[in-house]
Amino acid sequence: MEYQVDHFNSADYFDFIQFQQFSYPLHFHQLIEVVYVIEGELEVLQIDGTILLSAGEAVFFLSNELHGYNCSKNCVYYAFIFSPNWISSFLKTISNLFPQSPKFSFNELLSVKKQDLDTFFENPFKIRGFLLMLCGYFYEQATWTTLPKQSDALLANVIDWIGRHYLEDISLSDTAFALGYDSFYLSHFISENLGTTFKKYVNGLRLAHSLDLFQTTQLPIADVAIQSGFPTVRTFNNQFKSTFQLTPREYQKKMKKR
Incomplete structure (x- = not known):
């Protein structure tokens, strides 16, 4: 993992x-x-x-x-x-x-x-x-x-909670509610302490999981998308290409040539 x-x-x-x-x-x-x-x-x-x-x-x-x-x-x-x-x-x-x-x-x-x-x-x-x-x-x-001084405990809790739930259909509001914080505050906290937005952080974890599935299984792209937590195959394709400059299908072909 x-x-x-x-x-x-x-x-x-x-x-x-x-x-x-x-x-x-x-x-x-x-x-x-x-x-x-x-x-x-x-x-x-x-x-x-x-x-x-x-x-x-x-x-x-x-x-x-x-x-x-x-x-x-x-x-x-x-x-x-x-x-x-x-x-x-x-x-x-x-x-x-x-x-x-x-x-x-x-x-x-x-x-x-x-x-x-x-x-x-x-x-x-x-x-x-x-x-x-x-x-x-x-x-x-x-x-x-x-950076403004923030709670190390909160950062650890944020990373741990997202790390346990990113394959599920989660939102910033879900995360804030689970941790007992205001959504607006948590959004700024994540941006300042992780250097990115909640959405980009979660999508990064999901993309990492998709790469792991591509390298260790023969699953179809649609199954990889869903098992990696993306709501639709289209969203997965767009995020994948935007991050890696090639489509999931192109990545699959590249892996087969190795």
Whole structure:
């Protein structure tokens, strides 16, 4: 599933993986994820569009940010996936800030061999130092927007409730009622804290689910649309093409050629 929970309760979780020609649909989780391109180009998927990364460029995704990847044939990239506990001091610094883009760059890893990094990461103190170095690069290069102080508990409740119900016929009013908040207030809260609208956020999750179904089943497009929470096939087709610049049918054909 695109809402990943496997390592949520591990305060010291850290994983370092090298991927080659590997794509992954839109997903989100409570872990921090930094992806760094070594060779080729990587298309990063977000709710509101895509970002193209080249060698030496990276993206920094905080907890519960929706993201995915389309990898070119010659693309090689590293993924650093870790618990927020590793960078708690950095997260405290940016607690009321929001980056306009997750993209940043640095060249230090381009000439480092993976086996040397594997050895380096055997030391937990070196892991923390490395991750804080990444935070430093990201903090310096990002353009930050100051957000009004909001309840972390409410944000967690919003993400959790939508994550459990997005395949159903839900609305902003349904969500506000379930959580005990005014619809107008919750709309602004979601926009300010998730960087998108309620509708776009829900549709992003539904599209991520549809990609998962396309990759793991042989279901007809109409069934994929309904099982992904879209009210009609037409709505699904429009949202899919608007986000991925190709129709569901074109995507199916592309998957069959792999």
